[in-house]
Amino acid sequence: MTQAAGTAPLDGVPAADQTDQRVLVASQWQLIRWRFFRHKLAVISLVVLGAFYFVAIFAEFVAPYDPTDFREELTLAPPHTIRFVDPDGNFHLRPFVHPFKKTLDSVTYAAIFVEDETVMQPLGLFVRSDPYKLWGLFESEIHLFGLQDPDARLSLLGQDTVGRDLFTRIVYGARISLTIGLVGVAMSFFLGILFGGLSGYLGGTVDMVIQRIIESLRALPTLPLWMALSIALPSDWPVLRTYFAIVIILSTVGWTSIARVVRGRFFALREEDFVGAAELDGASNLRIIFRYLLPSFLSYIIARLTLAIPQMILGETALSFIGLGLQPPAISWGVLLKDAQAIRVLALSPWLLLPTVFVVVTILAFNFVGDGLRDASDPYTHV
């Protein structure tokens, strides 16, 4: 179809609004926002991610228990069924659980947990249980939810191999697993913009050298590289230091793709007439970079970064799973999954695999958001 004349059609902006005053004076970011919000899956994913990050930030408050507190008698207890109807068929507005009674299987001598239907333990919001210090600052005992009886244990997603609450540990694990992607991507972003920008702006020999380095790095298989690097980490390092070391390891390869994108956009944009026109206007190099080049590809880079986060998360999960990443007592989703390595677990305690669900949901959500951002990142359809 020949491109229609008239005002340039903007993708994602409803036809009826095209002549709307708001659209005529809408900046790039407004147009991107409107376009992004038309991408339903991306918006839902964004809400999911927002909820996850909220949980991660307020982990102490959201998690009903202390992540290290263990109850031996509840080792490998399954998730509770949350009920509204008691054994007599009466409906209760407030949900409740039956506590577990532990018996031994007469043949295998394995522990069997049965619900004790004679006892009802109601759930509540803002209940008291294990004391904590939020961000190491504010002392409290109030948790978002839990059983009203401070001594009873709600097993929302089951208990782990030493009787720690899995849901609590997943919530705490989100802290590391969700931020490692962000910090890693921030590192990659910094390195990528720096080297990609140098490559694209200076060109020539610098460009060639940087491109060869990038190609060499990308030629290395990632997992063996990460493994080699993490084996070199001293095992007595504190959790925080290991965490940053892992981030740096993950970024060694991550920045290369960002650098390539930045370089490519740089070259493409230099061909745009409006950049040439700015040069003829007498604009300085810095002015051209900050006023013309950066705003033109920032949105695009952000979209690319969003799509790079899942790789970081998967990287951390993989390293920790094979035991080369973070080590207990650090809690990450990868560390939690290490518990699920034994085949016995899969058969008897499948809930130990639940951290995978969170990994998958997070990665899908990041991918959807990234897709939405990428589609929205250039709201100007060129003829």
Added chain:
Amino acid sequence: MTETSESGVMGDRAIISVRNLVKHFPVETGILRRQVGVVKAVDNVNFDLNEGETLALVGESGCGKTTTSHCIIQAQRPTSGQVFFRLGDDEPMDLTQMEKGELKGARRNIRMIYQDPYSSLNPRMTLLQIIGEPLAIHRMVESQEELRVRVADLLRLVRLDPSTLNRYPHAFSGGQRQRIAIARALSLSPKVVIADEAVSALDVSVQAQILNLLKELQHQLGLTYLFVAHNLAVVKYEADRVAVMYAGKIVEIGETEELYTSPRHPYTEALISAAPNPDPDTKHRARIVLAGEVADPGNLPAGCAFHPRCRYAEDRCRQEAPELVDVGGSEGQSHFSACHFAESLELTGIAGGLQSEKRGNE
């Protein structure tokens, strides 16, 4: 070319004089960037752009017209040659010898309009920012308020509603965008505007608006235009003088009417003949259809570059490259042609035969 006066390097009325302009692009190959050839994009071009006139550079793609215009404003640095620019009675300055800082001043007076109004306006800036950008860079305004007033004036100048200055380019159609580009070009009150295929991307009905606007602005502001185009009919309407380029060289230059009615170079004759005319009566006219394609500037034929396609070519054309010489126009005007047989050939322009037929019909 011999228009230079005794007083110096420039013609008397010239505001820009292009002398022996050459732009070669090396053809490189392999990792070691070994040069294996050269593309002679602009090959010894000479002309004067006189103050207040519209000079058109016409030719087919690859003839070097756009590269010439870029070399004038130093968007591309020429391989050799000079581009003299003179402001009023000042001494001419050679733009090719200037550093970036010095050029900033000269470029205030030589501005450019691009072909594609979708690529030439930054979509992320408002009209105020786009048109005000040169004013801000050259520190020609004291305050934001003054900038608004100046930009509103410029919008009025190009017949756009000044209340639209907070809008982004996406709110405008192609023709309106080209008006914005013109307003930006005029914001520094330049002397010379280079229009590089400025109307080629527009629909005919809008193209006519822009052509007329450029003319009005020229009268109003005393502008000088270098009008780079490939459409002969548009050039005929817009230009006072026309320079026809072929394979990096000017092959003919003269007053528009003179050049169109009595061309003195076989290539010009063929171009005029090939241009489709929206008049069905001329349908069955004898047309000169050139065989073959435009000469490859990376591999030019010997002698006159046009000779393989020229129906008048003789042995001399295959051996000796013709000089651009004044063959004399009517009423003492100069008319230059680079053809060995410019004096003897009887070439047909737009008046030939066609005129009488047309009259009979109306």
Added chain:
Amino acid sequence: MSQSADPDLERHAAVSGGPSDSLLTVRNLQTHFFSREGVVKAVDGVSFDIRPGEILGIAGESGCGKSVTSQSILRILPKNGKIVEGEILFNYGDRTVDLIQEDADGAVLRDIRGKEIAMIFQEPMTAFSPVHTIGDQIIETIRIHQQVSKEEAHEQALEMLRRVGMPSPARNIDQYTFNLSGGMRQRAMVALSLSCRPKLLIADEPTTAVDVTIQAQMLELLRDIQADLGMAIIMITHDLGVIAELTDRVMIMYLGKEVEHGTVEDVFHRPQHPYTRGLLTSIPKMEPGRVEIEPIEGAVPSPYAMPTGCKFHTRCPDYIEGVCEKQDPPLVEVARGHEVSCYLYGGREGLE
């Protein structure tokens, strides 16, 4: 494949309608594009017919629907484009089929495309695969539609390359498109499209991206080959010069509507519709002396914000208030075979 042997084709016996002497009859064609932003009525009720051996021009500015019209005929619309109404009757063998009723990927259209109706585009590279020689592609096209031996097809391909003025057909037949210059590619594309001697050739802006001397070659080629092979041509272009040089009749379109229709002489010398007149006065002329040009005011409206009534009334110098914005003006015949869609020439009786 032989057409009579195909039972799928046999089903499509004559459909009624359409003047018997016309090759292609388009009636009230409406093609719309559906997107998240809304519906664009790219072609909004266009009718025309073309007789065998005739050259029809379809002209208009960007967004007028001229290219969509041609895509509708061959049913090669983009995914979001849909023909919502109308008839496209093609005189096929000794019967008439309505191309709209056929499956776009079905046997009938596959057989018609390339064999009965061929198309050439603005960009010749798109017509060819870069990994096959020109000859192979022409031979394959011939052998898809005709039952001939490889040797015969090779002969026909050579003959066609010679006809379109390739400099040395025997060598060119084994070349790839990237070996050819722009003008040669254009010729090769014409040779490919004409290899099965179609009855109708649709040329969609074939000269827009080429230089004026190559354009002149192309127009001459089309003229010669039309005289030689006698096929009908639909020439789609925004360049009225090309229309005047080549065509017998012309239809001027604006925003999906047909505004004027007639012989080129009628339309160019006695333009009736204010839009046609505006277009003609907008174009600088290749004539001696100063000829002023008069632009049409304003810009083509956004396809999402179409004006009511006559689509041109927002820019029209002869706009009649209270009439033009009410309803679409009907086509009025102002002279024999010269139709105009404008209230200046009648049709107001229909308005209340």
